[in-house]
Amino acid sequence: MAVAVYPGSFDPLHLGHLDVITRAARVFERVIVAVSTNSEKTPLFSVKERLEMLRKATAGVKNVDVAEYTGLTVTFAQERRASVLVKGLRAVVDFEYELKQASMNQRLAPELDTVFFMTAPAYYFLSSTLIREVARLGGSVSGLVPEDIERRLREKFEL
Secondary structure (H helix, E strand, O other), X not given: OOEEEEEEOOOOOOHHHHHHHHHHHHHOOEEEEEEEOOOOOXXXXXXXXXXXXXXXXXXXXXXXXXXXXXXXXXXXHHHOOOOEEEEEEOOHHHHHHHHHHXXXXXXXXXXXXXXXXXXXXXXXOOOHHHHHHHHHOOOOOEOOEOHHHHHHHHHHOOO
């Protein structure tokens, strides 16, 4: 079995992410959830907070580790001796973006394969951006994020 890296900003982690993590953990010997800093985004939660939230949410999944990284995803994956990158897909729009990214990753690291998991239909519409916006405006994100993250979102937006 292979070691897989599931990269993302996870700002915040939502149930669509957890769906992909738990399903990947059934397929791969080890899944490393890799928290990146996206220079194109201004994060709501610090990397430290995101790592804490991920560790708490995945505590019951024995073969999942959580780590921080900077730089190229393929470099991180190579350093961790991973052979697979895991990506979640929600819709056709995701596919086009992820296909471009997977193609570049394949060019940079031909030994790494990208495996796509379709998010469960209940989570097709979820994105961290949407979760942040709904929470910022005082809407309920109950049932879309783990309870701890729902609480943290209320605290961030002082609701």
